[in-house]
Amino acid sequence: MQGPPQTGPRALLSGMLRQALPASLRLRLRKWRLGLGVPPVGGVDFGDLARTTPIAPHYGYLRGGAVDRYYIEGFLARRGADIRGRVLEVATAIYARAYGQGVSQVDELDSIPGPNVAFAGDIGTEGLLPSDAFDSIVFTQTLQYVFEPAVAVAQLYRALKPGGVLLATIPVITPLEPGDNGWLWTFTPKVARRLFHATFGAENCSIEIHGNVFAATCYLHGIVVEDIDTKMLEPVDECYPVTIAIRAVKRAA
Ligand SMILES: C[S@@+](CC[C@H](N)C(=O)[O-])C[C@H]1O[C@@H](n2cnc3c(N)ncnc32)[C@H](O)[C@@H]1O
Structure with missing residues (x-):
């Protein structure tokens, strides 16, 4: 699930830094993050937990x-x-x-x-x-x-x-x-x-x-x-x- 694009100066700067990296390094970085099981910002899959009341009281x-x-x-x-x-x-x-x-x-x-x-x-x-x-x-x-x-x-x-x-x-x-x-x-x-x-x-x-x-x-x-x-x-x-x-x-x- 991809969330809304991140905005603001920090997001802009980190986007620019990422773009400055060679494509092969960007791919390795992405694989490393996925390997740790850490989804990218905006990419968290909330599945059954995307709710404001408990699954069972x-x-x-x-x-x-x-x-x-x-x-x-x-x-x-x-x-x-x-x-x-x-x-x-x-x-x-x-x-x-x-x-x-x-x-x-x-x-x-x-x-x-x-x-x-x-x-x-x-x-x-x-x-x-x-x-x-x-x-x-x-x-x-x-x-x-x-x-x-x-x-x-x-x-x-x-x-x-x-x-x-x-x-x-x-x-x-x-x-x-x-x-x-x-x-x-x-x-x-x-x-x-x-x-x-x-x-x-x-x-x-x-x-x-x-x-x-x-x-x-x-x-x-x-x-x-x-x-x-x-x-x-x-x-x-x-x-x-x-x-x-x-x-x-x-x-x-
Ligand atoms: C959630 S039960 C805990 C015991 C239960 N065997 C358990 O493991 O869930 C809490 C118990 O503590 C009692 N209790 C609450 N306040 C108390 C107090 N100030 N002094 C003694 N018992 C109290 C309640 O009436 C209730 O029976």
């Missing part, structure tokens, strides 16, 4: 598996051995049940009371959780709703037994949910490191970044894992993070 959940879940579930599956003993999970305890190994009890935490919710309230308010109670906490995709994230991280730390493990994920490049749903923050990897290192100690945290420009574009559009070759989700580009995944261990007493 709500992360593509109705279409298939959302890109963020590919990272979240991969992270939890790799860390299944950490999900053991008495486990606390935010919202429904699906991940503790799916990935846990040797789970003896699962308690649910949510801001909204419910029949299976053992701890109902704001995790950003002190005193919601008991101290030194859990071997493992699964805290996925929730910190963005908490007005006081540092209080939440400190409270999760306190609620772990010494040696207990927190597995948390945070969205970065993401569509927002429509309406007044309580979503407050967007975190960067840098602030996530500061938050968790300050409470757990850097030596007790491992913080993974997942995503690249392809993954972020797919996720924004609700293009799902069934649409794509998931190998394309694997390269990590720190400039285009989709998900931050944190494993943090409470220092043994």
Whole structure:
């Protein structure tokens, strides 16, 4: 697809410079650019992406598996051995049940009371959780709703037994949910490191970044894992993070 011709002094100058090159060199330059997969200016083929609304709303959940879940579930599956003993999970305890190994009890935490919710309230308010109670906490995709994230991280730390493990994920490049749903923050990897290192100690945290420009574009559009070759989700580009995944261990007493 050829866009409208570029105008203005810069375009004029670069056109003149190109014309000044011998034809054979111009051809080699063009082949080199195509070889890098970089279309010439005005030559980007937007295909199905030439639209101002997403291909599918709500992360593509109705279409298939959302890109963020590919990272979240991969992270939890790799860390299944950490999900053991008495486990606390935010919202429904699906991940503790799916990935846990040797789970003896699962308690649910949510801001909204419910029949299976053992701890109902704001995790950003002190005193919601008991101290030194859990071997493992699964805290996925929730910190963005908490007005006081540092209080939440400190409270999760306190609620772990010494040696207990927190597995948390945070969205970065993401569509927002429509309406007044309580979503407050967007975190960067840098602030996530500061938050968790300050409470757990850097030596007790491992913080993974997942995503690249392809993954972020797919996720924004609700293009799902069934649409794509998931190998394309694997390269990590720190400039285009989709998900931050944190494993943090409470220092043994
Ligand atoms: C998107 S869900 C995340 C958990 C789910 N397992 C997941 O991975 O998507 C967010 C959950 O956090 C709860 N929540 C929102 N704000 C909260 C807060 N301040 N304290 C505790 N839970 C909160 C919501 O009610 C909701 O159940």
